[in-house]
Amino acid sequence: AIPLVVAINTSLAARNGMLVRDRIAMEQARDLDTIVFDKTGTLTEGEQGVVEIETVDDVTEDEALALAAAVEGDSEHMIAEAIRDASDERGVAVQNASGFEAIKGRGVRASVAGETVYVGGPNLLAQLDSEVPSELTEFADRAGENAQTVVYLVRDEEPIAAFSLADVIREESYRVVDALHELGIEVAMLTGDSEDVAHAVAEELGIDTVFAEILPEDKDKKVSELQEQGKLVAMVGDGVNDAPALTRADIGIAIGSGTDVAVQSADIILVQNNPLDVVRLVKLSKASYRKMQ
Ligand code: ADP
Ligand code: MG
Numbered sequence: 001a002i003p004l005v006v007a008i009n010t011s012l013a014a015r016n017g018m019l020v021r022d023r024i025a026m027e028q029a030r031d032l033d034t035i036v037f038d039k040t041g042t043l044t045e046g047e048q049g050v051v052e053i054e055t056v057d058d059v060t061e062d063e064a065l066a067l068a069a070a071v072e073g074d075s076e077h078m079i080a081e082a083i084r085d086a087s088d089e090r091g092v093a094v095q096n097a098s099g100f101e102a103i104k105g106r107g108v109r110a111s112v113a114g115e116t117v118y119v120g121g122p123n124l125l126a127q128l129d130s131e132v133p134s135e136l137t138e139f140a141d142r143a144g145e146n147a148q149t150v151v152y153l154v155r156d157e158e159p160i161a162a163f164s165l166a167d168v169i170r171e172e173s174y175r176v177v178d179a180l181h182e183l184g185i186e187v188a189m190l191t192g193d194s195e196d197v198a199h200a201v202a203e204e205l206g207i208d209t210v211f212a213e214i215l216p217e218d219k220d221k222k223v224s225e226l227q228e229q230g231k232l233v234a235m236v237g238d239g240v241n242d243a244p245a246l247t248r249a250d251i252g253i254a255i256g257s258g259t260d261v262a263v264q265s266a267d268i269i270l271v272q273n274n275p276l277d278v279v280r281l282v283k284l285s286k287a288s289y290r291k292m293q
Contacts, residue, residue: 017272018281025251025267029285031232032185032251034209035278036223038237039191039201040078042255042275043173046238048078048165050086051148054139055161064161066092068153071110071119074100079151080108082165083119103127105192105215105241107151118154122194123213125152125159136162144196147204169204172276177205179279183286190214190222190235190245216241220248236270236278238262253278 010020020026040046053061069087072080073094087094097110097117106127107120118124122140125132132140132152136159140150143164153161177187188209191198198212211222223245226233235242235249238256243265246252254266256273263269270277 013268013281013284016280016284017270017274017277018284019269019271020267021269022267026281026285027288028232029234029251029268029282030288032234032282033231034186034188034226035180035234035236036188036190036211036226036245036249037207037275038235038239038242038245039189039193039198040167041238042236043176043189043201043205044167044169046078046167048082048149048167050082051164051166052139052143053161053163054136056133056135056159059160061161062090062092064153064163065090066094067112067117067155068119068161068163070095070097070112071100071108071117071153073097073110075102075108077102077108079119079149079165083151083163086163104217115156119151120154121149121151121192123192123215125154128154128157130154130157130159132159139164141196144194144200147197147200149193149197169201170275172274173205176275176279177207179276180282181206183279183282185282186231188226190219190237192216192241217244220244223248234278236275253281 013020037043055064065087068083072083095112097112099111101109106124107118109118139162143150148164148166151163152159180187187207189202189207190211195212198210202210223233223235232250234251235245236253240261243261246265252266254262254269
């Protein structure tokens with residue numbers, strides 16, 4: 001039989017927009033040492049906009065945008081949406097592309113006018129082993145200092161343009177970090193985005209530990225590392241990429257309109273897409289525990 005207190009706590013949780021799939025996880029939340037948050041779409045709005053474009057040689061900004069929008073034509077990533085929006089706004093004629101392929105945690109590839117063209121982050125450049133022209137490196141450094149994400153356009157093995165994109169930190173995220181610290185819980189952030197962006201966001205929010213440039217298949221390893229230090233760890237995320245880490249964590253928390261995969265991997269689902277519900281969840285768990293004693 002389900003202990004009465006736990007039953008109460010689950011229905012109370014439901015009234016607060018928390019769907020508890022694993023009651024043990026709900027109970028364990030009172031003892032958490034560390035909560036790991038996915039960055040994009042969880043601590044930040046996840047809606048990015050293109051801020052600036054830098055190109056090499058005689059490539060124009062509009063040409064770069066047209067080519068990038070073509071390659072991103074089939075991608076659901078928010079970076080792809082931002083690039084397509086920017087090309088719409090400027091009214092550039094997007095070229096035809098075929099053979100779309102997503103390169104997980106790195107970028108996308110497609111074939112345009114007989115050439116292989118990529119759009120992706122620093123991870124992708126590392127994989128392609130491309131040499132980045134100094135004008136693009138300088139552009140990326142400047143953008144990084146401003147906590148902006150940078151993706152590159154690579155044609156015929158050569159990086160020919162870079163785009164800086166800005167996301168905004170959610171208002172609630174500031175209060176989440178403060179409240180968790182008050183509860184004695186350490187806050188970590190896990191992201192596929194660059195070290196520069198990750199550290200700028202972490203510093204702004206007062207986050208204790210940062211794991212940046214982490215490939216989707218490695219996200220769960222970072223959760224394990226914390227667990228090996230003897231910590232009870234919760235993971236909060238929304239994306240397909242977060243699913244293995246949600247499964248690995250002692251408490252997996254899917255947030256908001258999270259993807260089906262994230263929801264199926266989680267112990268608790270926060271329906272309202274409000275990171276402050278993580279704090280409510282811990283407080284609810286602690287309050288129920290006191291009643292049991
Ligand atoms: P996060 O962990 O922040 O949610 P992802 O794992 O989805 O990030 O992506 C990691 C990185 O891979 C992005 O920051 C970006 O550099 C690159 N990337 C992924 N998908 C795309 C895409 N469609 N277009 C351009 N870059 C991409
Ligand atoms: Mg995400």
